[in-house]
Each structure stands twice: as structure tokens, then as C-alpha cells.
Amino acid sequence: MAKFKVFISSVQDEFLIERQRLYDFIKNDELFTEYFDPFIFEKATAQDASASQLYIEQAKLCDVYIVLVGQQYGNALKDMLSPTEQEYIVAGKANAYRVGFIKDLNGEKRDSREETFFRKVQSELTYREFANVEVLISHVKSSLKEYLKYKGIIQTKSFDEQTLDEVSLQDIDDEKVSKFVKIANQYRGFPLSEAASTEQVLQHLRLMRKGVPCNGALLAFGKDPQYFFPTAVIKCAWFLGTETVKPMEDYQTFDGDVLEQINRSTSWVMSKLSLHVGLRDKSVQNDTEYELPRSVIFETIVNAVAHRDYNSNGSVQISVFRNRIVVRNPGTLPVDLKLEDLSKEHGSFPHNPFLAEVLYQTGYIEKYGTGTLENIRKMHEAKLLAPDINLTAEFITTIWRKNVDNLNVNVDNNLASNLASNLASNLASNLASKDAINKSVCSCIAKRMSREAIEDCILRLCIIEHSTEELANVLQKNVRYLRNEIIPSMVQEGKLLPTKQKTDPSQCYITHPKWKK
Numbered sequence: 001m002a003k004f005k006v007f008i009s010s011v012q013d014e015f016l017i018e019r020q021r022l023y024d025f026i027k028n029d030e031l032f033t034e035y036f037d038p039f040i041f042e043k044a045t046a047q048d049a050s051a052s053q054l055y056i057e058q059a060k061l062c063d064v065y066i067v068l069v070g071q072q073y074g075n076a077l078k079d080m081l082s083p084t085e086q087e088y089i090v091a092g093k094a095n096a097y098r099v100g101f102i103k104d105l106n107g108e109k110r111d112s113r114e115e116t117f118f119r120k121v122q123s124e125l126t127y128r129e130f131a132n133v134e135v136l137i138s139h140v141k142s143s144l145k146e147y148l149k150y151k152g153i154i155q156t157k158s159f160d161e162q163t164l165d166e167v168s169l170q171d172i173d174d175e176k177v178s179k180f181v182k183i184a185n186q187y188r189g190f191p192l193s194e195a196a197s198t199e200q201v202l203q204h205l206r207l208m209r210k211g212v213p214c215n216g217a218l219l220a221f222g223k224d225p226q227y228f229f230p231t232a233v234i235k236c237a238w239f240l241g242t243e244t245v246k247p248m249e250d251y252q253t254f255d256g257d258v259l260e261q262i263n264r265s266t267s268w269v270m271s272k273l274s275l276h277v278g279l280r281d282k283s284v285q286n287d288t289e290y291e292l293p294r295s296v297i298f299e300t301i302v303n304a305v306a307h308r309d310y311n312s313n314g315s316v317q318i319s320v321f322r323n324r325i326v327v328r329n330p331g332t333l334p335v336d337l338k339l340e341d342l343s344k345e346h347g348s349f350p351h352n353p354f355l356a357e358v359l360y361q362t363g364y365i366e367k368y369g370t371g372t373l374e375n376i377r378k379m380h381e382a383k384l385l386a387p388d389i390n391l392t393a394e395f396i397t398t399i400w401r402k403n404v405d406n407l408n409v410n411v412d413n414n415l416a417s418n419l420a421s422n423l424a425s426n427l428a429s430n431l432a433s434k435d436a437i438n439k440s441v442c443s444c445i446a447k448r449m450s451r452e453a454i455e456d457c458i459l460r461l462c463i464i465e466h467s468t469e470e471l472a473n474v475l476q477k478n479v480r481y482l483r484n485e486i487i488p489s490m491v492q493e494g495k496l497l498p499t500k501q502k503t504d505p506s507q508c509y510i511t512h513p514k515w516k517k
Helices: 016-028 051-061 085-091 112-124 132-152 174-186 200-204 214-223 258-271 294-307 339-343 353-363 371-383 413-421 427-441 449-462 468-475 480-492
Strands: 004-009 037-041 064-069 098-101 127-130 232-240 252-253 276-278 288-290 316-320 324-329 389-391 395-400 496-498 508-511
Touching: 004 016, 004 051, 016 037, 016 132, 051 085, 051 316, 051 449, 064 085, 064 112, 064 132, 085 098, 085 112, 098 112, 127 132, 132 389, 174 200, 174 214, 174 353, 200 214, 214 353, 232 258, 232 294, 232 468, 252 258, 252 449, 258 316, 258 353, 258 508, 276 294, 294 316, 294 353, 294 371, 294 395, 324 480, 413 496, 427 496, 449 480, 449 508, 468 480, 480 496, 480 508
Parallel strands: 004 037, 004 064, 064 098, 098 127, 232 316
Antiparallel strands: 232 252, 276 288, 316 324, 324 395, 389 395, 496 508
16 A cells, blocks of 8 residues: 655754654654655755745645644745745645644744744644654654554554453442433433343443453443542642632542543532522522533533543543633544534544443433534523633643623622622632522422422522432422432432432432433
8 A cells, every 4th residue: 555645844944853853763663664654855856846846745745744833933035924834734725634743942932923823733733742852753653653543554442442351340330330221211212221231231332342341331330430540530620810829729539430520520610600690570480590501511521531531641620710611631632633623513533432422321422523512602602702622732621701800699789799709718609609599499499399390499409419408408398208209210310410429428419411301
């Protein structure tokens, strides 16, 4: 087969050494030399065509385009683009697989035009930073391997279908599997009945290999997933300002299976946001609205968990700042997608397809690449900025909050005054979330209520997680009645989700994020 053409582009003077080293690496690597033919101008044979024409023609023909961005923009007249940027554009139009590598300048400034070009690359490509040529070679090696996997030339199993030698069915929680089947029946018409064994369910989900549960099974249904994958957690931090500086006002690490992590971290983030409670001028119920759509927070966290690179020692991290929420996961876009694709109709290419199937069956995700588009639409409806996505060594999503100086939390005058003067305190956060929700629902409470009315109130209350005791207190109902009659059936029907292990005495519940009455 013909080799894939790799075009290495950059300012020649600045990256003379790096270009030569990359060329030599690809030429001499046992795997890559078989499949790739690198091109740098220094190795081109003398031709009649001008240097610029030669570059453009090679950029049009390349399969893989590598661009190095540093300090200098390169030779260009005032109103002309540099050769590097011209090649970058041409390769893009030719649908080459483009990857960017940004040099860490250690505080030094780039040329103004190079800075503009850098921002362009940053907004369009998955890119990596490098401090020296050895790091650069390592990054390029990973990118070329991804390309060969994409082309089907080398075969590797996804992390979630791999197995560990010491794992057995004893490491899987049967109750979690049973709960999954109930919810999957509710949301997707899952074909197996609740009588199916754990092994049958895992086999159907293709999460068993030769009688051994796969990594995806441990992440979704394991008794102790962190025993096998200690960094497969979600770390959450709340900062009062706009920078990552100590002290943190609150810090939590959520472990357990991936569903528990998603539920608990979503609830934690929502508890840090402000809540507007409207007036009862159009109905007997107060309208409640968070400053950010809950579905956007939920969807972003689900994407981070589903698409992260579980081979990495990094964890999903969520930082809540005064002006934004930042969700980081150790992963990146697949070769099939470009950053610009996320803002339009696109396919779904999960890094962990079998784990994604579990999330799909429970209604947490859709299969068709709709998550980012839905987030953009929801933020637009709320008259807020669309989320920003940045691809460096991580996949970083930034969700911009409303201007907190102008927040209007209208529970009552005393509460609003208290919130304004104590925005930095935990008390204010709690009042702006759980207490405000409780107050809004209290107006609907009656001595005699139908089961449907009670369930409706519980679904509204559990936008933020509540314990059975807290629900009973707000609803003025018997704790045993809720614990034994109401909540179990709501969980079974997929309306409520527990946020902790079944045996945890402080068990709480949240409304299923995609439950529709």
C-alpha cells in the first residue's frame, strides 16, 4: 500500500532542529517508516517550481499535516499570510488530518501575528504543548498511532473492553446491575428482564470477555471501582474568585461507579449556583430557575466521564469559579472529529463505546453526537454564552455563568439581602439552592395529597439531592411512608436516582436528569 504523506510545517529558522528530528524519527521508527512518508522542505529535491508553490502542492497532497507554532510568524508581507499559515489553510481544505503542537515559550511573547495564528490553531485543532524536542516527538508519536488506529491498520481494544487478570464476577454488584435493568427497561425498552442474571446482562452489554468482566463493567457496576482504578473519580473544587488560588471554599472527591459520580457531582455543582424563585402571579406554584440550565451541567459531566482517557492517571476535575464552571477530563477528540464539528451536526465516536452504551441505556446520553449541540441550544435559550471547548493535553469545557453582581434571588427581601452580603459563604450557597427549592414547593403542600401530587413535589425538590428525612420534613409526611411506599417505586420507575451506596445511612436522591413526566 502507498504510504501516508506527512507534511511537517513551521517557520524554518525557528524549528530547524525540531523539523529534522521529527523527519528522522518517522523515517527510522520501525512502525512509522512502514506507513508514513514525511516531508520537510529541506529534504525536497531541486525543482523548477518556486519554494512557495512546492510547499502548497505538498500541503494539498498530504494525509497528515503537522504544524509547529512558536514565537515567530515567518516571512510575510504586511497584507500577506506566512507560508506556514497558507499551508495550514490548504491542508484543511484538502481534509488532511491536522494536528498542532505549540511550543512553551516560558513567558516570552509571540509576534503579534503569530499570536493571532496560535489562537486560530487553538480554536480549530486538538493541540499539545511541548517544552523540548523529546516531548514533541512523544506527542507526534501518539498522534500518528491514533491515525493508524483510525485507519484500521493497527488494532487496539478500547479501555472499557479490556480485562484485568484478578477480576471476577465477585467484583460486580448484583444490585447495581438489577437497578440498571429496571432503569434501562423504563428508558430504552432494554430487552432483558429483571430476572436476568448479572452474567447475562454483562454478556448482552458485551462487557464480558471469556467469563471475565471488562473494565467498563467495573466502572459501571463494580463494588469498589477505585480499587482497580484509583483515579477514576470526579474532583470538585469551589473558588470564590476567578482564579485557581487557595483557599478553596469547598472541595469534594466523588467516587463509586460512574453513575453515582455523575449524579453526586451534578448535584454538588448545582448547590453552588444561584436560584431565582419567581412570584405566583400566573399559577399557585412558584417558578424556580437556576442561573445555568441543569441539563447543561449534567451533559458536560456525562461527556467528561464517557469520553475520558482511563489509561491516564488524571481525573475528571470540576472547578466552580465566580464567573464560570470549568470541566476538565484527560481525553481528546477522536481523529474522526475536529473542534469545529462540535458546533454542528456530527457523529458520535466515544472513546469508551461499551461504557457509553450503559449511559445510553439509562438515558444519560444519546448515541448521535447531540450533547454539545444541545448544550449550545440550551444556553442560547437562557440568553447565555455558548460553552467554550479547549483542546490541549485535556478536553476542557468552560460554561460561563451570569454576572453574579447582578443576580436576582427573589425568595424574600431578607433572603435576598442575606445572599447579596454573603455570596462567599456556604450559607448563601445553601439558601440559594436547597432552601429556596424547599420554600417554592411548600406552597403546594396540603394535608391531603394524592400520590401523584406527592411524587410531583418530590421530583421538584430533588433537583438538588435530598434525604428521605429532608423530604418528609418539607412535605410534612411520615418518613416511613416515604421510605417504604413512595421512594422505592419512584426509583424503580426511573424517576429518582440514589446518590450513594444502598447501605449508606445518609442515602439521598436526585431527580433523574432526563425524566419527563
